Amino acid sequence: MARIDLDLAHAYRPNPQRDEDYALLPLKMSFEDGGAYALLGPSGCGKTTLLNIVSGLVKPSQGTLKYDGRDVTGLSPQQRNIAQVFQFPVIYDTMTVAENLAFPLRNRGVAADKIKQRVAKIAEMLELSGQLDTRAAGLAADAKQKISLGRGLVREDVSAVLFDEPLTVIDPHLKWQLRRKLKQIHHELKLTLIYVTHDQVEALTFAQQVVVMTRGRAVQIGTASELFERPRHTFVGNFIGSPGMNFIAARGAADGIEVDGRVLATPNPALAGLGDLTLGVRPEYVQLATENGAGAVPGVVTQAQDIGTYWLVTARIGSGEGMSLLRARIGPEQTIPRVGDGVWLSIVGPHTCYYKNEELVA
Structure with a gap:
């Protein structure tokens, strides 16, 4: 296991001049020894490039990478002593499950009794114990990927285990x-794990820390709670949550903030001098309010969806260029407004976030 420190950038073309020329914009961060991390973001955001730089499959065009303080920027994956699990299974079909799991250990000259013990432990964790003598060729894709996961986890001496969207071929149910198993394995083995995914559920349920990425930049690193409650960038607020955060045009005013011509009091006087702002509030924290209620704005309901455990109500606030759609999660115990109804919705409270140029300011 190792602490991994990055201070680098990467472009696939020579002499990059603009942000758009970079696959990975300048980044300085660390993965702590024994931590479980997820790199989360949409396709093309740079997360696989970052993973491949950590593994040694790609050398950064700028900067350095260190394992436990040792510069490994120019070293191969083998020299870095990492294990990597890819999107699709990488196994030997002619070997049995046990032989596949044992292969990385045999390659390194580990004693036979130690190999048997380690293979048995990993097979039990992944619920493969009953298939150890089965040839891999006859197994389903999800079982093959479990073997691939096991091959990545079987070595005790690795600096880190890297996963590149490893559950893509796994049956949804x-x-x-497997997410639960990986979390359990991390708890038991204390390996440094870095997991690439575009699925926020996978990232938030697996990782202790999630690195949210967009357009080649890591915009926030934090726990699931931090990403949900205080997204530091509007992209994080929109990408995390289902549905994502509401964003409403606002402006600092002497007595609070102005939304659609209505001044709403806020507990933060510093907002007054910031000019144009974006108010962010999650649907979970938008409440039905009384007419002219504190921190509330008027709107007209455009949609009311029964999700089962709650209703998702969408209302239009403002008009013309200043028009916004505001979503609220409302419990079934409340009176649910109908399409076309006028409502007042509270948007200012302790969970409200304020953004300037997409960055959190309060």
Whole structure:
């Protein structure tokens, strides 16, 4: 296991001049020894590039990478002593499950009794014990990927285990089981794990810390709670949550903030001098309010969806260029407004966030 420190950037073309030329913009961060991390973001955001730089499959065009303080920027994956699990299974079909799991250990000359013990432990964790003598060729894709996961986890001496969207080929109803298994394995083995995914559920349920990425930049690193409650960038607020955060045009005013011509009091006087702002509030924290209620704005309901455990109500506030759609999660115990109804919705409270140029300011 190792602490991994990054201070680098990467472009696939020579002499990059603009942000758009970089696959990975300048980044300085650390993965702590024994931590479980997820790199989360949409396709093309740079997360696989970052993972491949950590593994040694890609050398950064600028900067350095250190394992436990040792510069490994120019070293191969083998020299870095990492294990990597890819999107699709990488196994030997002609070998049995046990032989596949043992292969990385045999390659390194580990004693036979130690190999048997370690293979048995990993097989039990991944619920493969009953298939150890089965040839891999006859197994389903999800079982093959479990073997691939096991090959990444079987070595005790690795600096880190890297996962590149490893559950893509897994049946959806089995994904939650494997996520739970990976979390359990991390707890038991204390390995440094870095997991790439575009699925926020995978990232938030697996990782202790999530690195949210967009357009080649890591915009926030934090726990699931931090990403949900205080997204530091509007992208994080929109990407995390289902549905994502509401964003409403606002402006600092002497007595608070102005939204659609209505001044709403806020507990933060510093907002007054910031000019144009974006108010962010999650649907979970938007409440039905009384007419002219504190921190509330008027709107007209455009949609009311029964989600089962709650209703998702969408209302239009403002008009013309200043028009916004505001979503609220409302419990079934409340009176649910109908399409076309006028409502007042509270948007200012302790969970409200304020953004300037997409960055959190309060």
